[in-house]
Amino acid sequence: MAQYMFLLFDSEEWYDNVTAEDWQQAMKLHGAFAEAVEKAGARILGGEALERSSTASTVKNREGAEPLVTDGPFIETKEGLGGFYVIEARDLDQALELAKLCPSGNVEVRPVMDTSAGSAPA
Amino acid sequence: MSEVVAVEVARVVDRVHRESWSTVLASVVRLTRDLDLAEDCTQDAFVQALRTWPDGIPSNPGGWLTTVARRLALDRLRRETTLRRKLPLLVEDPVAPGDVEQPTDPLRLVFTCCHPALARDSQVALTLRLICGLTTREVAAGLLISEATAAARITRAKKKIAAAGIPYRIPADHELSKRLDAVLTVVHLVYTAGHVAAGPDLTRTELTGRAVELARLLVRLMPTETEPQALLGLLLMTEARGDARLSEDGELVLLADQDRSRWDVRMLAEGVSRATAALDRGQGRFVLQAAVAGLHVTAPSWEKTNWTQVVRMYDAMMVSWPTPIVALNRAAAHSLVPGADLEAVLAEMDALSNEPALKAYAYLPAARADVLARLGRVDEAADAYDAAITLTANETERRFLTHRRAGLCA
Numbered sequence: 001m002a003q004y005m006f007l008l009f010d011s012e013e014w015y016d017n018v019t020a021e022d023w024q025q026a027m028k029l030h031g032a033f034a035e036a037v038e039k040a041g042a043r044i045l046g047g048e049a050l051e052r053s054s055t056a057s058t059v060k061n062r063e064g065a066e067p068l069v070t071d072g073p074f075i076e077t078k079e080g081l082g083g084f085y086v087i088e089a090r091d092l093d094q095a096l097e098l099a100k101l102c103p104s105g106n107v108e109v110r111p112v113m114d115t116s117a118g119s120a121p122a
Numbered sequence: 123m124s125e126v127v128a129v130e131v132a133r134v135v136d137r138v139h140r141e142s143w144s145t146v147l148a149s150v151v152r153l154t155r156d157l158d159l160a161e162d163c164t165q166d167a168f169v170q171a172l173r174t175w176p177d178g179i180p181s182n183p184g185g186w187l188t189t190v191a192r193r194l195a196l197d198r199l200r201r202e203t204t205l206r207r208k209l210p211l212l213v214e215d216p217v218a219p220g221d222v223e224q225p226t227d228p229l230r231l232v233f234t235c236c237h238p239a240l241a242r243d244s245q246v247a248l249t250l251r252l253i254c255g256l257t258t259r260e261v262a263a264g265l266l267i268s269e270a271t272a273a274a275r276i277t278r279a280k281k282k283i284a285a286a287g288i289p290y291r292i293p294a295d296h297e298l299s300k301r302l303d304a305v306l307t308v309v310h311l312v313y314t315a316g317h318v319a320a321g322p323d324l325t326r327t328e329l330t331g332r333a334v335e336l337a338r339l340l341v342r343l344m345p346t347e348t349e350p351q352a353l354l355g356l357l358l359m360t361e362a363r364g365d366a367r368l369s370e371d372g373e374l375v376l377l378a379d380q381d382r383s384r385w386d387v388r389m390l391a392e393g394v395s396r397a398t399a400a401l402d403r404g405q406g407r408f409v410l411q412a413a414v415a416g417l418h419v420t421a422p423s424w425e426k427t428n429w430t431q432v433v434r435m436y437d438a439m440m441v442s443w444p445t446p447i448v449a450l451n452r453a454a455a456h457s458l459v460p461g462a463d464l465e466a467v468l469a470e471m472d473a474l475s476n477e478p479a480l481k482a483y484a485y486l487p488a489a490r491a492d493v494l495a496r497l498g499r500v501d502e503a504a505d506a507y508d509a510a511i512t513l514t515a516n517e518t519e520r521r522f523l524t525h526r527r528a529g530l531c532a
Contacts, residue, residue, distance in 0.1 A: 002213070002287040091213035091289040092239055111286045 001088045003045065003112035004095040008104035009079040012052050029103035036101045037087060042094060047085035079106055086112065131175045134183065139168060140335060142184035143255030148227035150191045151290065155212040157252070157280050159198060160191075164255075167191035213289040228253070229343045230290050236305040237288045244279035245308050246315070251276050253339070254332045264329045265315055302344075306353050306408060309336045313357055330364075333357060348404035351396050356412040358393030359419050362386040374522040378424035390419055407443045410435050414451075429459040446477035454489045457496075468493050484513035488523060500530050 014022075037044050053073045060068040073081065082104070089095040092109070099107040146167065150160040167190040171183070180186035212234075235248040250256045250264060262272035282288065293301040316329025334357050340350035366384040369375050397412035414435045421427035436452035453470040456462055471490050480486045491506035507527035514520050 004287075089287075091287040091291075092237075093289050093291070093293075095287070096239065109286075113285075 001042075001090060002092075002095075004087050004089055004092075005110045005112055006047075006085040006087060006095075006099055006102055006104075007081055007108040007110065008083040008085075008102065009077065009106040009108065010082045010104050011078075012054075012080040012082065015052060026103065033102055037098055040089075040094065040098060042090070042098060043088040045086040045088055047083065049083040050081060052082075053080035127176050131172065131179065134179055135168060135171050135175065138171070138183045138187065139255055142187060144228040144231055144253045144339065145184060146187045146191050147252060147255070148231040149188050150195050151212065151231065152224070152227055153192055154195050154199065155290070157212070157283065159195065161252070163191045163194040163198065166194050212284065213287045213291075226292060226343065228339065229292055232305055232340070232343075233292055233301060234283060234288060234290050236301070236308050237283070238301070238304055239286060239288055240279050240282065242308075242311070244275050245304070246311050247272055247275040248279045249308050249336070250312065250332065253336060256332070260328070264312075264332075302347065302349060303407075305340065306349055309333055309340070309353060310357075310408075312336065313360070317360065330357075330361060334361060348400045349406045349408045352400035352404070352406065352408040352412040355393045355396030355398075355400060356408060356415050358389050359397065359412070359415040362389035362393060362419070368518070372518065373525070374518045376522075377418060382423070385419070394420060405438060405442075407439060410439045414455075427458070429455055433459060446474055446479045447483070450474055450480065450483075450486055450489060454492075457489075457493050464493055464497050468497070482513055484510045484519070484523075486510075487513065491526070495530060503527075504530055 018026075034044055056071075056073040058070050058072060058074045060070065062068060085102070087095060087098060089098060092111075095109050099109050143164070147160055147164045150163050151157060154160045154163070164187075167187045170190055171187060175183075232249070232253055235252055236245045240248070247261050247265065250261045251258065256264065258273045258276060259269055261276070262269040265272065267275075292298075310333070313330055313333035316327070316331075316333065334354070337350060337354035337357050340347075341354050344350055362385050363377070363380060364386070366380040366382070367375055375381075393412075394416050397409075397416045400409045401413050401416075403409075414432055417428055417432050417435070432455040433452060436448060436455055439448045440452065450471065453467055453474070456470070457464060457467040468490065471486065471493065474480055474486060475490075487506045487509035491503045491510060494500075494503035494506055504527055507523055507530070511520055511523045511527070514523065
């Protein structure tokens with residue numbers, strides 16, 4: 001089994017006009033996603049929804065200079081990073097199948113690096 | 123060792139390299155689950171063959187190479203267990219035990235190389251490298267990219283396969299047709315890269331030949347699938363016209379003006395029979411393309427081609443594959459139906475000129491120029507030829523278009 005991070009990028013405008021029902025509906029979709037993951041024999045190891053990117057701060061650690069704190073996310077994108085999952089799946093094919101079921105407009109799937117003893121970046 | 127023996131051995135090794143590289147490599151990959159290591163061992167086995175075969179060529183050269191390559195891999199694995207970095211290994215199909223060779227192994231390799239999570243450029247480079255066994259330099263030469271770019275593409279793709287866990291597996295039934303389409307697209311791209319090469323030469327035989335071999339491999343590995351059969355037919359029918367595409371002084375000759383007696387009859391016959399068989403069983407995009415090619419090569423002449431039927435095939439293609447290029451081909455074929463309304467065809471082509479996919483496509487202005495010339499609108503035709511001449515990257519095509527443009531005033 002390998003681990004993958006699902007990065008969920010969506011329009012943040014949605015938050016501005018979201019109703020209680022919309023929110024409930026979204027939570028329901030994520031509940032259904034969790035069920036689908038279990039059913040596929042994969043596992044959710046972690047995941048959270050994130051506050052809007054306008055609430056983000058970025059710390060730039062610069063060599064030979066004081067760390068610089070700036071307002072906003074590291075990378076400005078049209079869609080904001082709104083949440084993430086860490087999923088354990090058999091291989092990329094299964095991870096991609098699950099990403100298709102994930103309730104988000106854009107899901108970046110990133111393999112989690114093995115940092116255990118004796119490992120090295122591929 | 124005598125010169126004669128050495129030459130004979132080199133010839134056999136070269137043939138076996140073409141025929142068995144992917145089989146040997148795929149079998150070693152199953153053992154090592156590491157593409158680089160498997161490649162090294164496969165390469166070393168071929169080097170050993172060159173050295174030892176002068177004493178006697180084995181009766182089953184492919185089997186000999188597989189045995190040697192696997193033995194080399196086992197040695198390396200044993201020796202390096204303590205030294206090896208813990209690299210991510212290829213993810214295998216759980217039902218297939220690791221040490222048993224499977225006849226479908228090369229197919230796993232093909233699907234891994236053409237995985238949708240890899241960029242198309244990488245799929246093509248990786249297929250040439252891993253399935254055809256081309257060196258990085260040969261891949262670079264074939265695709266007209268620098269050796270550094272080719273190396274980077276191949277390395278990056280291999281790293282992604284290992285790190286992201288792209289599985290070494292034949293896709294499940296429900297995704298097979300889509301994944302197969304990606305594989306066929308790659309083979310077709312290899313062919314077209316060789317067929318309409320940029321630069322001075324019109325074809326790079328090496329690449330077109332490899333594409334035909336790839337298509338044959340797919341037909342052999344997936345005998346019940348229709349699309350690989352159709353692709354092979356299509357490539358053979360295109361390949362059969364090879365010589366006739368160039369005049370004696372090296373100029374491009376359009377299909378319309380080709381001397382049909384110069385076509386390779388045997389290749390043509392095989393292509394037509396494969397296309398016909400495929401057409402009986404399916405309506406996929408390569409089946410339809412092969413059908414169009416079949417209508418061309420079985421016609422007694424350009425004028426006597428069944429253009430109505432050609433247009434019908436493009437209409438069918440538009441249903442499942444509605445791309446601007448198909449639309450352009452349809453319009454061009456439409457213009458040749460006897461009594462066609464050329465003004466309407468021109469309107470069809472003009473509508474396509476806003477398509478981003480056709481912005482840099484020389485065939486669009488070239489096709490427009492042809493229709494404009496037939497309508498007697500010489501000045502506009504000249505402008506369109508100029509646009510096409512600017513866009514084409516192929517010297518021979520450029521000369522051809524220039525010649526056509528000059529012919530306008532005559």
